[in-house]
Amino acid sequence: MNIRLLFTLLPLCVAPLQATALELFTCEPEWAALASELGGDRVQVYSAVTGRQDVHVIQARPSLIAKIRTADLVVCTGADLESAWLPVLLRQGANPAVRPGSPGFLEAARHVPMLDRPENLDRAEGDLHPMGNPHIQLDPRNIARVAVVLSERLAKLDPSGAEYYDARGEDFRVRWENAIADWETRAAPLKGMPIVTQHRSWTYLVDWLGLNEVANLEPKPGIEPSTSHLASLLSVVEDAGVALIVRSSYQSSRAAEWLSRKTGIPAVVLPHTVGSMEGVDDLFAVFERILTQLTEAAE
Amino acid sequence: MPKCTSLAFVSAGSALLCFAAPAMGQGVISGNEFNPAISLILDGQFSRYSNDAEDYEISGFALDEEAGLTAEGFSLDESELNISANVDDWFYGFADIVFEDDENETEVELEEIYFESLALPAGWTIKGGKFLSAVGYHNAFHPHSWDFADEPLAYRAMVAGAFTDVGAQARWIAPTGIFLQFGAEGFRGAAYPASGSANDGAGAWSVFAKLGGDLGQSHSWKAGVSLLSYKADGWDTDLDGGSLSLDGDGDLVVAELVWKWAPDGNARNRNFKFQAEYLHRSENGDTTLEIPGVSSQGEYDIEQDGLYVQAVYQWRRGWRTGLRYDWLSADNDLDDLGVATPFDSDDRDPERMTAMIDYAHTEYSRLRFQVSRDDSSDNSDTQVLLQYQLSLGPHGAHQF
Numbered sequence: 163m164n165i166r167l168l169f170t171l172l173p174l175c176v177a178p179l180q181a182t183a184l185e186l187f188t189c190e191p192e193w194a195a196l197a198s199e200l201g202g203d204r205v206q207v208y209s210a211v212t213g214r215q216d217v218h219v220i221q222a223r224p225s226l227i228a229k230i231r232t233a234d235l236v237v238c239t240g241a242d243l244e245s246a247w248l249p250v251l252l253r254q255g256a257n258p259a260v261r262p263g264s265p266g267f268l269e270a271a272r273h274v275p276m277l278d279r280p281e282n283l284d285r286a287e288g289d290l291h292p293m294g295n296p297h298i299q300l301d302p303r304n305i306a307r308v309a310v311v312l313s314e315r316l317a318k319l320d321p322s323g324a325e326y327y328d329a330r331g332e333d334f335r336v337r338w339e340n341a342i343a344d345w346e347t348r349a350a351p352l353k354g355m356p357i358v359t360q361h362r363s364w365t366y367l368v369d370w371l372g373l374n375e376v377a378n379l380e381p382k383p384g385i386e387p388s389t390s391h392l393a394s395l396l397s398v399v400e401d402a403g404v405a406l407i408v409r410s411s412y413q414s415s416r417a418a419e420w421l422s423r424k425t426g427i428p429a430v431v432l433p434h435t436v437g438s439m440e441g442v443d444d445l446f447a448v449f450e451r452i453l454t455q456l457t458e459a460a461e
Numbered sequence: 462m463p464k465c466t467s468l469a470f471v472s473a474g475s476a477l478l479c480f481a482a483p484a485m486g487q488g489v490i491s492g493n494e495f496n497p498a499i500s501l502i503l504d505g506q507f508s509r510y511s512n513d514a515e516d517y518e519i520s521g522f523a524l525d526e527e528a529g530l531t532a533e534g535f536s537l538d539e540s541e542l543n544i545s546a547n548v549d550d551w552f553y554g555f556a557d558i559v560f561e562d563d564e565n566e567t568e569v570e571l572e573e574i575y576f577e578s579l580a581l582p583a584g585w586t587i588k589g590g591k592f593l594s595a596v597g598y599h600n601a602f603h604p605h606s607w608d609f610a611d612e613p614l615a616y617r618a619m620v621a622g623a624f625t626d627v628g629a630q631a632r633w634i635a636p637t638g639i640f641l642q643f644g645a646e647g648f649r650g651a652a653y654p655a656s657g658s659a660n661d662g663a664g665a666w667s668v669f670a671k672l673g674g675d676l677g678q679s680h681s682w683k684a685g686v687s688l689l690s691y692k693a694d695g696w697d698t699d700l701d702g703g704s705l706s707l708d709g710d711g712d713l714v715v716a717e718l719v720w721k722w723a724p725d726g727n728a729r730n731r732n733f734k735f736q737a738e739y740l741h742r743s744e745n746g747d748t749t750l751e752i753p754g755v756s757s758q759g760e761y762d763i764e765q766d767g768l769y770v771q772a773v774y775q776w777r778r779g780w781r782t783g784l785r786y787d788w789l790s791a792d793n794d795l796d797d798l799g800v801a802t803p804f805d806s807d808d809r810d811p812e813r814m815t816a817m818i819d820y821a822h823t824e825y826s827r828l829r830f831q832v833s834r835d836d837s838s839d840n841s842d843t844q845v846l847l848q849y850q851l852s853l854g855p856h857g858a859h860q861f
Contacts, residue, residue, distance in 0.1 A: 212678060214725035221728070221859040223681045223721075224640030224673025231584055231634045246824075247859040253553060253577060256586045256634055261579060263550075285825060384823060386778050412727045414778065 182206045183320040187229050187260070189238035189248060190217060192299040193270060193308070195436040195445045197237060199334045200313050204323045208233075210251075213437030216412040217243060218289075218384070222250035230255030233266070235319055237312065240269030241276065243296035265318055271296055273311045274304040277365050289384030299435060301366035302342050302449055309334060341446055345453050352456055356402045358395070358427075360387070360409035360418060363434060367452065376402040379409070379417045387417035399425055406459045410434040430455055497546030497554075500854030502605045504538040506531060508846035519614065519837040521791030521806025522765065523698050523705075525621035525653040530844070531611070537562040538848070539604050541572070553577045557603065572603070572625060588630040593623055595632070595644055596667050596687040598717035598738055600624055606860065608734070608773045610831045610848045614787035614813050615740045615767025619654060619713060624689065626652040626665065640673040640683070650692055654711055654742065657694025665691035673861075675726075682720045683861060689713040693744060698803065701752045705802055707761065709746020715739070719861070732775045740767040750798045759796030763804065766790045771815075779821045787813040789837075811837040825852045 186207045188194040194209035201207070208229050211217045217239075220226075230236065230251045238244055252261065260266040276294030283292055298304045313331035317324040353372040357364075360379040368375045377398055381391035399421065407429040409418045415429070422429035433442040433451050442451050514530040531538060540562075545555040557573040575590030593601045599616055600623050612622050632644030648655065650664020658664050667690070673683035690712050697706035716739045723732035745762040766789065773783035789811040793804040813836060819829035826849075833844040 212726060214678070215727040216729040219728045219859070221721075221861045223675070223861040224671070224683050225675040225681060227634065228638060228640040228674070232636050242856075246856045250858045250860060253579070253586075254634075256581065256584045256632075258580045258582060261550075285823075289823065412725075412729055414730045 183323055184234045184316065185232055187233035187236045189236075189244050190299065191436045191438075192305070192445065192448075193237040193239070193312075196305060196309060196312060197316075199445065200309060200327060200330050201316050202326070202330050204320060204326060205316065213433070213435050213439070213442070214412060216410075218246070220244070220247050222247045222254060226251050227254045230260065231257050233257060233260050235266050235268065235315065236260040237268045237270065239271050239296050239298060241271035241293040241296040241298075242291045243271075265315065268312060268315055270304075270308045270311075271298055274298050274301075274307050277369055278362065288380070288382030295362060295365045297363040297434070298366055300364060300452075301370040302338065302345065302445075303370065304366065305445060306335070306338055306342070309338070337446075341449070345449055348453055348457060352460055355406075355456070355460055356404045357406045357408055358399060358404050358421070359407075360413050363410060364408060364432075371456075373456075374402070376404055379407075379421065392417055392421055395421060396424060399427065406430060406456070408432050411438045428459060430459070432456075495546070497544050498855045500543045500852060500857070502539075502541040502543070502603075503849070503851040503853070504540060504605055505536065506538060506610065506846045506848040507535050508533055508844065510842055510844050512840050512842040516840075517837075517842075518803065519618050519789065519811050520809050520839070521793060521804065521811070522618040522789065523803035524618065525696075526698075527621040527653060528617045531846075532563075538610075539572075541603060541605065543854075547579065548576065551578065551580045553579055584634040584636060586632050588632075589628075591625060591627045592630065593625045594646055594648070594667055594689065595630065595669050595671075596624060596646075596689045596713070597715035597740070598683070598685065598719055598736065600715075602860065605850050605852065606857070608736075608771065608781075608783055609785055609815055609817050610829055610846055611833075613738065613767075613769035613771075613785070614789055614811060614837065615738065615769055618789055618811075619740055619742045619765060619767060621653040624652060624654075626650065626655070628665075638674075640671070642669075642671045644669050648691075650694070653696070654713065654744070655691035655693060656696035657692070659692035659694035664694065665689065678726045679724060680720065680722050681726075681861070682718070684719075685715075685717045687715045687717075689715075693746065700750070700802060701800055703750070703752030703755075705798070706749045706751070707744075707746060708749070709744050709761065711742060711744030713740060713742045715741075721861070728775075730775075730778050734773045735771075736773075737770040738768070741765070742767075748795060748798065750800070752800065755799065757798055759798060761796070761804070762794040764792040780818075781821075782818045783816070785813075785815040785817075787811075787815070807839055809836075809839070813837060824857065826850070 183204045186197050186205050188209045190211050191209045191213050194207045197205055197207045210226050211220055278295035280290045313327050316327045349371045354374050356374045356376045358377050362378055362383050377395050379387040381388055404427050407418045407422055407427055411431050418429040433439045433448045436448055442448055510533050514533045517530045540560040542558045548554045554576050559570045559572045561568045571591055573592045575588055575592040578587045595601055626648040628646055628648035630646040635641040646667040648665040649658045649662045651658045655665040669687035671685035675681045693707050693709050695706055697704045718737050720735045742765040748759045748761045750757045769787045771785035773781055775781040791806050795804055813833055815833040817829055817831040819827055821827045829848040831846050835842040835844055
């Protein structure tokens with residue numbers, strides 16, 4: 163190889179490494195986005211799940227084990243959302259620094275108020291999460307709550323960057339607070355808006371904006387929409403004057419489109435996280451897009 | 462309450478809930494708060510074979526008594542009771558207790574019961590107890606996570622389904638971007654193809670190396686090579702009212718490749734899995750034949766090759782279909798014992814073709830229909846079965 167080229171390329175490879183102090187492994191992309199906001203150049207972030215993937219069906223694949231092995235901090239939603247694959251990754255990854263209970267492990271759901279805690283635990287009721295609905299990221303106030311804990315954690319693991327994290331945390335806090343205020347103003351007319359969702363993954367959004375989640379396309383959580391269940395929704399949906407049928411990008415469009423065809427109610431994909439749709443590249447864009455689509459549908 | 466003050470910046474308009482730790486079960490010590498995770502696998506089938514399952518044989522292979530077909534008609538496969546938990550901050554414990562129903566007699570077997578280290582530094586893990594060896598790919602999976610109702614022919618013929626034995630394992634993961642793992646195991650050597658726990662209970666050992674990663678968002682793969690070296694100390698098989706026993710040393714080499722695909726890596730609706738393994742077993746030593754009227758000694762030298770290739774496609778949520786091809790070949794060299802032995806191959810390489818379709822209503826239940834054309838011996842066998850696999854308790858692990 164050309165020596166001069168090598169010398170030109172070498173600093174490019176080394177430079178980002180010098181600045182990076184912490185290697186982060188996040189389960190979901192929303193925590194990766196948050197970590198980038200808070201950690202800036204001092205953190206290198208890898209997300210196990212992308213916005214296009216269903217977090218419920220991830221496997222403990224070799225690449226994820228390799229990433230866990232070298233991580234300084236693991237940030238996951240918790241509350242059983244990743245129970246099928248995260249424990250396997252943690253055991254296989256053989257990295258005691260990120261074991262649950264150690265400073266290198268952060269479970270977001272522990273720091274937010276949980277909704278939908280089931281009173282009756284019976285699998286005949288579908289795939290229930292005993293600790294409550296784990297799709298906490300769709301309430302921006304939860305993002306703020308986790309941001310506080312994550313900032314503290316970054317500073318604890320990388321004390322020499324404490325001031326840096328503090329400054330970035332403060333900057334994010336102000337921007338996020340303003341954004342929430344703006345979204346809430348724009349969402350005021352949406353209160354009570356009746357919607358149908360595919361899976362109970364929009365509960366926190368519904369709660370935040372005061373929407374009215376009339377029904378789910380899944381007859382029970384985690385169970386594929388059936389024709390009989392969809393047919394039973396027809397009258398429910400029309401009686402309630404449903405404005406929108408909502409699903410995530412990783413879900414099959416079949417059921418939502420069927421109901422939309424039968425009722426004339428528009429079916430849309432809303433971003434459930436960062437990277438789930440074209441152009442939704444950070445946390446602000448997630449809620450911006452949701453608000454835009456909901457207000458358009460309400461008009 | 463520091464948590465409240467630190468959260469106070471969230472816009473005043475949004476109602477904020479601030480939680481103190483809930484007071485739970487005050488003063489009540491019931492002793493069961495630390496119960497381990499317990500799951501029970503219900504696994505059963507109805508099968509029809511064109512040949513008698515009792516006469517099942519694989520040409521050129523002397524099968525261990527553990528290897529063969531599930532009984533014809535209504536039968537239970539392995540009912541597994543899994544119990545697992547972290548013991549403390551150093552150890553994780555796992556037990557897999559298998560109940561087998563044999564003509565209304567229940568046999569209990571410890572398929573696995575082991576501990577694993579949690580706190581070793583630098584990517585090291587140590588495992589001890591009885592466990593499924595990490596040799597090969599298929600070996601480490603319990604039957605309820607197989608893609609077909611039965612094991613590959615090569616595993617049936619060479620390790621009587623799976624190699625599980627009492628021993629210890631050390632493995633290490635390299636701190637690299639790509640998954641790179643090395644490991645070694647030592648075993649008693651009591652389980653087929655080893656036997657007799659030679660060397661004072663240290664009669665088998667293995668080494669393995671695995672490599673894996675992703676290709677873009679949609680593809681992931683794993684490959685590996687492993688070697689199992691063992692002593693067969695007095696392994697025997699019934700023969701003509703007496704027995705044929707073997708004392709020898711053997712090596713089993715396994716090469717594995719797994720490749721998975723899902724659009725954008727989202728396996729929810731559509732996904733594809735390709736899996737192939739090649740096994741080579743060589744073993745040599747002394748034979749002892751003891752049948753009424755005949756007692757003779759000799760030498761044996763066997764070379765066995767096995768290959769299977771399988772592909773499983775999920776075309777919509779819950780529905781999968783799969784195809785599998787098995788092939789075996791034996792080159793056995795035995796001193797003439799004057800009687801026919803299972804090592805005599807009738808110049809045919811055993812083959813099997815299998816097709817299956819299954820439906821998983823949830824992650825906890827699966828129904829499967831499978832058809833095989835098994836040409837393991839001269840009597841070609843058609844095997845048809847209907848199987849259910851249900852899982853009670855916690856969510857099963859999504860192993861790659």
